[in-house]
Amino acid sequence: MQSVLRWSDRLAGLLAGTAAILAIAMSLFVVLSSIMRYFVGAPFAFTEELVGLLFTAMIFAGLPVCTLRRRHISVTIVPDLMPEAMRRFIDRVAYAIVAVFCVWFGILTWEYLQITIALDARSAGSRLLLWPWTAVLPLSCLLSGLAALLRMVAPAEYLQDRTHRGAE
Amino acid sequence: MMVWWIIAGGFLVTAVTGIPIGLGLALTGMAILHFVVGGATDLAVNAVWNVFTDFTLSAVPLFIFMGEIMLVSGVSGRLYTALSPAFMRIPGKLLHTNIAVSALFGAVSGASTSTAAAIGSVAYPELEKRGYKPSVVVGTLAAGGTLGLLIPPSLSLLIYGATQQVSIGQLFLAGLLPGLMLAVMMMLFIGFIGSRGESVVPDEGETVGLGRALRMLLPIWPIGFLIFAVLGTIYLGLATPTEAAGLGVAASIVLGFLWGELTPLRLWRAFVDSVQVFVSIGVVMLGALILAQAISILGLPLQVLSWIESMNLSPIMVLVMVSIFYLVLGCFFDGISLMLMTLPIVFPVMTGVGFDPVWLGVIITILIEIGMLTPPVGMNLYVLTGITGNRVTLLQAAYASLPFWILLLLGVVILTVFPSIALFLPRSLY
Amino acid sequence: GGDTARAAETEWKMHIVWVPARPEAQAYQQFAEQVTEEAGDALDIQLFSSGSLGVKDADMLRILPRGNIIQAAGLYPGYLTRDKPQYAYTLPPGVVAQPETLQEILPELRDIYEDTYDEAGIKLLGFVGHAVRDTHIMCKEPVNSLEDLRGKKLRVWEQFHVDVFQKLGVSAQIVGQNDLYVAMQTGVVDCAVYPIGLAVTVSLQEVAPYASYLFPYVLHPLNLIASRTAFDALSPEVQEIVMNAAAKAEEDSFASYLSGGNDEKALETFRASGGDLLDPFSDEDQEAFVTAARETWEELSSGGGQAAQSAYETLSQAIE
Ligand code: NA
Ligand code: NA
Numbered sequence: 003m004q005s006v007l008r009w010s011d012r013l014a015g016l017l018a019g020t021a022a023i024l025a026i027a028m029s030l031f032v033v034l035s036s037i038m039r040y041f042v043g044a045p046f047a048f049t050e051e052l053v054g055l056l057f058t059a060m061i062f063a064g065l066p067v068c069t070l071r072r073r074h075i076s077v078t079i080v081p082d083l084m085p086e087a088m089r090r091f092i093d094r095v096a097y098a099i100v101a102v103f104c105v106w107f108g109i110l111t112w113e114y115l116q117i118t119i120a121l122d123a124r125s126a127g128s129r130l131l132l133w134p135w136t137a138v139l140p141l142s143c144l145l146s147g148l149a150a151l152l153r154m155v156a157p158a159e160y161l162q163d164r165t166h167r168g169a170e
Numbered sequence: 171m172m173v174w175w176i177i178a179g180g181f182l183v184t185a186v187t188g189i190p191i192g193l194g195l196a197l198t199g200m201a202i203l204h205f206v207v208g209g210a211t212d213l214a215v216n217a218v219w220n221v222f223t224d225f226t227l228s229a230v231p232l233f234i235f236m237g238e239i240m241l242v243s244g245v246s247g248r249l250y251t252a253l254s255p256a257f258m259r260i261p262g263k264l265l266h267t268n269i270a271v272s273a274l275f276g277a278v279s280g281a282s283t284s285t286a287a288a289i290g291s292v293a294y295p296e297l298e299k300r301g302y303k304p305s306v307v308v309g310t311l312a313a314g315g316t317l318g319l320l321i322p323p324s325l326s327l328l329i330y331g332a333t334q335q336v337s338i339g340q341l342f343l344a345g346l347l348p349g350l351m352l353a354v355m356m357m358l359f360i361g362f363i364g365s366r367g368e369s370v371v372p373d374e375g376e377t378v379g380l381g382r383a384l385r386m387l388l389p390i391w392p393i394g395f396l397i398f399a400v401l402g403t404i405y406l407g408l409a410t411p412t413e414a415a416g417l418g419v420a421a422s423i424v425l426g427f428l429w430g431e432l433t434p435l436r437l438w439r440a441f442v443d444s445v446q447v448f449v450s451i452g453v454v455m456l457g458a459l460i461l462a463q464a465i466s467i468l469g470l471p472l473q474v475l476s477w478i479e480s481m482n483l484s485p486i487m488v489l490v491m492v493s494i495f496y497l498v499l500g501c502f503f504d505g506i507s508l509m510l511m512t513l514p515i516v517f518p519v520m521t522g523v524g525f526d527p528v529w530l531g532v533i534i535t536i537l538i539e540i541g542m543l544t545p546p547v548g549m550n551l552y553v554l555t556g557i558t559g560n561r562v563t564l565l566q567a568a569y570a571s572l573p574f575w576i577l578l579l580l581g582v583v584i585l586t587v588f589p590s591i592a593l594f595l596p597r598s599l600y
Numbered sequence: 601g602g603d604t605a606r607a608a609e610t611e612w613k614m615h616i617v618w619v620p621a622r623p624e625a626q627a628y629q630q631f632a633e634q635v636t637e638e639a640g641d642a643l644d645i646q647l648f649s650s651g652s653l654g655v656k657d658a659d660m661l662r663i664l665p666r667g668n669i670i671q672a673a674g675l676y677p678g679y680l681t682r683d684k685p686q687y688a689y690t691l692p693p694g695v696v697a698q699p700e701t702l703q704e705i706l707p708e709l710r711d712i713y714e715d716t717y718d719e720a721g722i723k724l725l726g727f728v729g730h731a732v733r734d735t736h737i738m739c740k741e742p743v744n745s746l747e748d749l750r751g752k753k754l755r756v757w758e759q760f761h762v763d764v765f766q767k768l769g770v771s772a773q774i775v776g777q778n779d780l781y782v783a784m785q786t787g788v789v790d791c792a793v794y795p796i797g798l799a800v801t802v803s804l805q806e807v808a809p810y811a812s813y814l815f816p817y818v819l820h821p822l823n824l825i826a827s828r829t830a831f832d833a834l835s836p837e838v839q840e841i842v843m844n845a846a847a848k849a850e851e852d853s854f855a856s857y858l859s860g861g862n863d864e865k866a867l868e869t870f871r872a873s874g875g876d877l878l879d880p881f882s883d884e885d886q887e888a889f890v891t892a893a894r895e896t897w898e899e900l901s902s903g904g905g906q907a908a909q910s911a912y913e914t915l916s917q918a919i920e
Contacts, residue, residue, distance in 0.1 A: 021442075021445045021446075021449065022442040025235060025441050029235060029416055029419045031416075032412060032413055032419075033416040033420045035413055036409040036413035036416060039408075039409070054222070054223035054224055054225050054227075057222060057227060058219070058222040058223050061448075061452035061453070064446060064448075064452075065453065073446050073447075074190030074193070075191050075555050075556060076189060076190050077184070077563065078188035080185060080186045080188065081188045096188055099189050102197070106197075106211075107215075110214060110215045113212060114216075114219070125223075
């Protein structure tokens with residue numbers, strides 16, 4: 003178990019780095035677009051569509067990390083009122099529900115990917131190939147689902163690293 | 171109505187188990203699509219894909235990156251240290267800067283959430299460090315963000331004007347005074363809570379003379395470079411608002427290296443950390459989109475409005491009903507999509523009973539702004555909760571925003587009694 | 601909710617993106633009302649305007665065929681290019697010099713669209729004419745020649761025009777609908793390709809008061825489509841009512857399109873709010889534009905795959 007947790011944490015670090023690279027690329031292309039507008043009189047046609055795709059990929063690359071490291075925004079008033087053992091149990095239930103989402107949304111995005119491939123869909127303006135970007139969604143759901151399962155079964159010590167539940 | 175049972179059940183499970191709110195909203199929407207709409211769950215992916223791949227949304231994460239870079243390079247620290255003495259004598263102190271800077275930012279940015287992201291990511295960490303009560307800081311930032319939509323340019327007034335064929339120039343002029351009025355009301359309120367002597371603002375801090383306080387602002391002139399990159403480039407037509415967000419990131423990096431303590435490693439960490447912040451916000455966006463898609467494909471908002479229309483009410487009662495309608499739906503929908511969905515009925519009904527079309531644009535903008543501050547789908551709250559790293563929880567943020575929520579509603583009342591506050595400028599200049 | 605006077609046997613939801621005040625929406629409204637009235641209890645069509653069902657035109661090929669969510673829609677086929685890339689080159693704006701031609705080539709266009717719709721499980725009920733006939737160059741300063749336009753920053757709505765104007769030595773960029781007003785106000789762009797008939801709805805004359813005619817608003821005609829499953833489930837009598845109503849909507853909207861009536865009405869608004877309609881671009885400039893557009897069309901179609909090329913051959917012959 004310990005080594006699974008250690009490896010999953012490394013993988014999460016890798017994904018967090020990927021999301022950051024996507025974010026940097028996104029910033030770069032937005033800046034490039036305004037520089038081109040100023041100097042050449044027109045931005046590259048592809049920048050807007052590429053930025054939208056980078057944005058989407060960035061969120062889904064970050065989703066498994068967010069799930070594993072518990073960085074999601076949530077309302078935890080009810081669990082916080084419970085005794086420690088009960089709270090841990092509710093946490094595991096919550097992660098089971100997150101896993102259900104990941105499976106359900108994962109299947110839907112997988113189907114969306116297949117349609118995208120079948121239609122050879124491309125972005126409307128600059129004809130960027132879409133399926134490699136669409137493929138990020140089901141992959142992200144798969145990894146997020148694994149992260150949720152891991153948190154569901156992980157030993158209690160591992161769950162100690164809870165993030166802040168309010169500063170006041 | 172099975173829909174309402176699914177929504178109630180979904181919210182209950184989300185609150186009791188503490189699952190991520192975005193995923194709770196998403197599951198609720200997917201359940202409606204599956205059970206009520208007839209197996210149409212694939213619409214969930216369509217809705218998310220269509221909005222996420224849209225260019226304009228990217229301004230929000232870019233502003234968050236900018237704020238984080240300014241923070242780690244110490245630039246925002248210097249900014250607030252220099253600003254601080256000038257505000258020491260005023261009750262509420264630096265909290266006023268949240269409103270004032272948001273209003274200034276609103277004069278170039280057309281969106282509410284980007285305004286909250288831009289100002290929030292710079293201001294929150296500094297004010298928290300200086301001992302301001304976190305939830306109050308978040309409340310003022312969420313409220314300040316709403317000025318982004320009211321003070322021109324404004325995305326909601328643009329879309330209102332384009333879809334209802336009302337002069338956009340007149341709408342922009344009409345939004346200006348009400349926006350400033352609300353900014354002043356918010357600052358008065360901050361002064362009020364600041365003077366009550368509760369531990370909302372820190373006690374310490376040297377008080378210096380005005381001249382000295384102004385001289386302390388001189389050394390931070392390099393920040394003018396950043397302000398130009400964001401505000402000046404939009405104003406001069408060199409960049410669109412989204413591009414200005416990108417230029418803000420670039421300028422904060424340049425400034426951080428030349429003037430602050432930015433290092434390549436810190437820069438990398440800033441991106442890694444702030445992406446995670448934004449991902450948590452993006453997940454809520456995802457859930458809100460799916461739930462909104464599920465409700466709108468059923469045509470529910472139009473049904474409710476047709477019902478209001480059929481009651482033949484007096485003008486004021488129509489306004490009250492429409493306001494309640496926006497306040498309730500504002501809990502579930504993002505403001506712009508809500509407006510697009512409802513205007514086909516709200517506009518003819520309201521102008522039919524005699525309300526001015528330009529005035530109505532301002533009122534609807536304020537009403538959908540209130541929705542930005544109400545859970546479960548209040549994007550300003552989520553952006554700020556995300557920026558605080560969940561240190562201020564969603565409910566604390568909502569509670570701290572409640573007074574501003576009431577101020578905005580009061581603004582609607584004032585504008586109803588004195589419509590010329592909105593209409594004076596457009597009438598005299600057109 | 602839903603306590604309307606009566607519930608018909610079959611109810612259709614119909615999606616369009618236009619807001620109710622627009623002529624396009626009114627044409628579709630006319631269709632929906634005529635069917636609802638003539639079909640009696642057999643079929644009601646409820647029109648959801650402004651995209652209020654929350655779905656996008658681009659997804660219609662995927663959503664409509666099932667027939668249990670939305671049963672009918674009106675759309676601009678140019679929005680389907682993500683799934684049907686060849687539509688980007690089917691009838692790009694500017695290649696036709698006369699608006700009347702659009703009505704004449706409807707049979708050829710019908711074949712092209714039906715290829716797509718039949719495959720997807722959608723029935724093409726008919727066409728709807730555009731709301732406006734004329735396209736203008738709208739500027740902050742008086743511009744009515746290609747010479748003046750060089751050196752200005754021009755906003756266009758699609759990539760095709762970026763390429764066409766590049767051929768003419770004018771640098772053009774795509775600016776989104778929502779950004780246009782502010783972009784024009786602050787000077788991100790100096791001019792925009794925009795029909796006056798549509799410009800007055802977005803108050804563009806407030807920031808770009810000078811307009812000059814350049815080419816007719818001829819592009820994909822609007823489609824009126826229904827789910828094949830939903831259509832086949834109707835009785836033959838009701839099917840006939842639907843087809844007749846579609847034909848009526850097509851006839852009326854094309855008559856309105858070719859009359860230029862909406863353009864005239866918009867022109868009054870345009871002038872009343874300070875707009876200045878300059879002389880049209882010279883005949884040479886107009887010809888140069890059409891020539892550049894046709895060259896661009898041919899180049900893009902030859903690189904756009906088999907479907908694009910055969911559509912190009914059919915249509916370029918038809919418009920001669
Ligand atoms: Na604004
Ligand atoms: Na809300």
